Amino acid sequence: EIVAAIEAALSPTSRVLAGRHVLVTSGPTHEPIDPVRYIANRSSGAQGTAIAAALASLGARVTFVTGPASVPPPPGTNVVPVETAAQMLDAVRSAMPADAAIMAAAVADWRVVSSSVQKLKKGESGPPTLTLAQNPDILATVAGLGSDRPRLVVGFAAETENVVENARAKRLRKDCDWIVANDVSPSTGIMGGSENAVTLITPQGEETWERMTKEAVAARLAERIATVLS
Amino acid sequence: EIVAAIEAALSPTSRVLAGRHVLVTSGPTHEPIDPVRYIANRSSGAQGTAIAAALASLGARVTFVTGPASVPPPPGTNVVPVETAAQMLDAVRSAMPADAAIMAAAVADWRVVSSSVQKLKKGESGPPTLTLAQNPDILATVAGLGSDRPRLVVGFAAETENVVENARAKRLRKDCDWIVANDVSPSTGIMGGSENAVTLITPQGEETWERMTKEAVAARLAERIATVLS
Numbered sequence: 001e002i003v004a005a006i007e008a009a010l011s012p013t014s015r016v017l018a019g020r021h022v023l024v025t026s027g028p029t030h031e032p033i034d035p036v037r038y039i040a041n042r043s044s045g046a047q048g049t050a051i052a053a054a055l056a057s058l059g060a061r062v063t064f065v066t067g068p069a070s071v072p073p074p075p076g077t078n079v080v081p082v083e084t085a086a087q088m089l090d091a092v093r094s095a096m097p098a099d100a101a102i103m104a105a106a107v108a109d110w111r112v113v114s115s116s117v118q119k120l121k122k123g124e125s126g127p128p129t130l131t132l133a134q135n136p137d138i139l140a141t142v143a144g145l146g147s148d149r150p151r152l153v154v155g156f157a158a159e160t161e162n163v164v165e166n167a168r169a170k171r172l173r174k175d176c177d178w179i180v181a182n183d184v185s186p187s188t189g190i191m192g193g194s195e196n197a198v199t200l201i202t203p204q205g206e207e208t209w210e211r212m213t214k215e216a217v218a219a220r221l222a223e224r225i226a227t228v229l230s
Numbered sequence: 231e232i233v234a235a236i237e238a239a240l241s242p243t244s245r246v247l248a249g250r251h252v253l254v255t256s257g258p259t260h261e262p263i264d265p266v267r268y269i270a271n272r273s274s275g276a277q278g279t280a281i282a283a284a285l286a287s288l289g290a291r292v293t294f295v296t297g298p299a300s301v302p303p304p305p306g307t308n309v310v311p312v313e314t315a316a317q318m319l320d321a322v323r324s325a326m327p328a329d330a331a332i333m334a335a336a337v338a339d340w341r342v343v344s345s346s347v348q349k350l351k352k353g354e355s356g357p358p359t360l361t362l363a364q365n366p367d368i369l370a371t372v373a374g375l376g377s378d379r380p381r382l383v384v385g386f387a388a389e390t391e392n393v394v395e396n397a398r399a400k401r402l403r404k405d406c407d408w409i410v411a412n413d414v415s416p417s418t419g420i421m422g423g424s425e426n427a428v429t430l431i432t433p434q435g436e437e438t439w440e441r442m443t444k445e446a447v448a449a450r451l452a453e454r455i456a457t458v459l460s
Contacts, residue, residue: 036336
């Protein structure tokens with residue numbers, strides 16, 4: 001890591017993102033059921049953290065909005081910890097304007113309507129029914145910001161079937177520029193693991209990258225982002 | 231820590247639990263909604279981990295059945311990682327017989343009936359309704375084991391109101407010997423924090439301990455357990 005840092009510092013292409021502000025979201029969100037229970041997405045935050053670190057190493061000023069992740073946030077970034085999707089949306093709005101937004105967080109699609117202030121008791125009447133409501137769509141919100149829209153908005157699609165097809169549709173539906181799609185079926189070992197196998201979907205087409213470490217995915221993605229922004 | 235370990239090794243009261251087998255459960259359980267979403271209880275696993283370490287330092291053979299915790303499991307114990315309440319019950323049964331069972335895990339009371347093999351899509355029809363079912367009651371199961379019942383069964387009660395009253399009722403309902411009760415209201419900072427403030431409820435009455443580190447709670451509790459078992 002030290003050698004890599006020195007090489008990067010000496011490289012003529014280093015710091016190509018100096019002066020750029022990039023927003024990265026990462027980790028899961030936790031949606032409370034009551035003070036001790038919650039609904040969440042599985043997400044270690046490893047891929048988002050690696051991307052933020054890679055962008056910072058290219059000289060970008062990085063705002064890192066993170067849900068409760070299981071890996072520590074990257075040094076040298078402005079870390080904004082949040083818990084719920086609603087809090088993440090607020091933090092993302094506050095981070096604007098940005099030159100690029102890399103939305104790697106696994107935001108819970110639903111929250112529990114009227115979560116309880118006190119711990120729910122098991123009681124005699126059996127389990128409660130959880131009424132869910134749609135959470136705000138943070139990716140679509142950022143992609144639709146109009147004059148405040150970052151020049152590059154990158155979404156992520158974690159799928160378990162029809163990965164590329166679902167991701168291609170998501171790119172159009174959200175009006176974002178790129179989608180980084182991956183297959184998170186438990187058999188892949190990608191969720192919670194050290195490697196990732198992604199397909200990058202852009203208006204120009206699709207590229208499937210070989211399976212590599214999450215740090216290598218981050219480095220390659222950061223270089224691609226730098227090509228657009230610099 | 232090294233000094234403490236040397237002191238413990240030289241102390242005449244050390245290894246008072248040599249030859250005893252103690253089961254400790256710890257951490258949350260995660261109950262899947264689909265491959266990427268789950269319901270969970272907030273629990274870092276810090277208190278259960280500290281208790282297992284304290285018991286091991288007194289010479290006990292410790293089986294440590296842990297859900298996905300955010301702190302590493304204690305060295306010198308037999309670690310059995312699980313994810314759901316059903317898996318935890320299986321692991322607990324397999325760990326029997328034991329001289330004592332310290333049930334510190336924050337087991338999810340409910341699981342999702344017929345969780346989905348594929349990731350649920352947001353779809354047009356709005357959020358899904360989650361039908362919940364009662365999970366097995368691991369504490370009551372262990373306390374009701376009959377001739378295989380550990381000599382000492384200790385439950386935990388994480389409450390946000392009427393702490394001692396709820397915990398006293400829980401001790402009788404579950405037929406366990408002791409309950410360690412605490413107030414996990416967000417204002418206390420106990421969940422996810424380094425300190426705990428507990429009330430120990432036994433057939434002889436209640437003791438409220440001053441607020442102290444989770445390690446200190448663990449050490450005091452381990453000494454009390456040793457008094458019963460040795």
